[in-house]
Amino acid sequence: MALPIDTAPPTPLAYFASLVRDDDHVPLLEAAVSIAQDEYPDLDVQQVLGDMDQLLERVRRRCAGDAGALQRLRVLNQFFFHDLGFGGNVNNYYDPDNSHLNVVLRTRRGIPITLGVLWLELAEGLGLKARGVNFPGHFMVKINLPDGQVVIDPFTGQSLSREDLSERLEPYKRRQGLVDDYDVPVGLYLQAAPPREILARMLRNLKEIHRSQADWLRLIAVLDRLLILLPDAWDEYRDRGLAWAEMGEARLAVEDLDRYVTHTDNAQDREAMAQRLAELRQALN
Incomplete structure (x- = not known):
C-alpha cells in the first residue's frame, strides 16, 4: 500500500534551513526575505522575489547593451537611490521592520544591511562584480571596476574614499586598542562577506x-x-x-x-x- 504523501508546506524555520544548508548555494535574497515570515506568517516570499525581478527589468532597460561597468553602476545608483528613493530610515532606525525586506521594498526605507541586500541583487543582475562588506558598525557594499574598487554606503548611496573609511573606523579601532603598532590597514575591513x-x-x-x-x-x-x-x-x-x-x-x-x-x-x-x-x-x- 502506498504511503500518504505529506503535501503540507514546510514551516518557515524548515524553509529557512533548506535555503542555508549548502554554503556554496545560499540564495541571499530569498533567505533574507524569508526572515520576515516570523513576523508576517502569510508572507509570499516568491512574490517579493518577483517584485525584485520587475525592478531588475526596469533598470536593465536603462542600460545600453554596450554599457561598461562604471556606466551600469551610475545607472543603478540613480535608479535605486534617486528614482526609487531607497534610503535609510533615519527617523525610526530601530524599528524591526527595517530588517524585514518585504516592508523595506514597500516603504523604500531600511537600515544599511537590508538596503544593501536589495542593491546587491540588482547589481548582480546587471552583471556587476558587487559584494557585501561587514564593515564594523555599518554594512557596506563594494564593487570591483576595471579601474579600481568603489565602496558605497547603502544607507545614503554615498561613495566612500579611503579617507572616509579610515575616519569611520577610528572609534572602532580605539575601542579595540588597534592603534599605533597594533593598527591594521583599511583593506582588511573590506573583505567580501559570504x-x-x-x-x-x-x-x-x-x-x-x-x-x-x-x-x-x-x-x-x-x-x-x-x-x-x-x-x-x-x-x-x-x-x-x-x-x-x-x-x-x-x-x-x-x-x-x-x-x-x-x-x-x-x-x-x-x-x-x-x-x-x-x-x-x-x-x-
Missing part, C-alpha cells in the same frame, strides 16, 4: 532590538534561525536559554544553558551560567 555572514548580521540586528525590548518570544524565534545558520555559535545557545528562563520555560532553558556551559571557552561566563543552570535545575526538582 551570504551566511550577511544573514547572521541581519538576524543579530533583530536580536538586539528584541532583547532591548524584552520581547522574549520574538527573540527566541530569531535565535532559532541563528542556530540553524550557525550551529556552533555557543553564545546564541546561552542567550536562547536565558530567554527561555525569562519565559518560565525552565526545561528548555536547562537544555540550552547546559550545551553552552559544555562547549564555551569563556571560563568567567561559564561559571556564571553554571550557577544559573544549577538554579534552574533546582526549580525543576
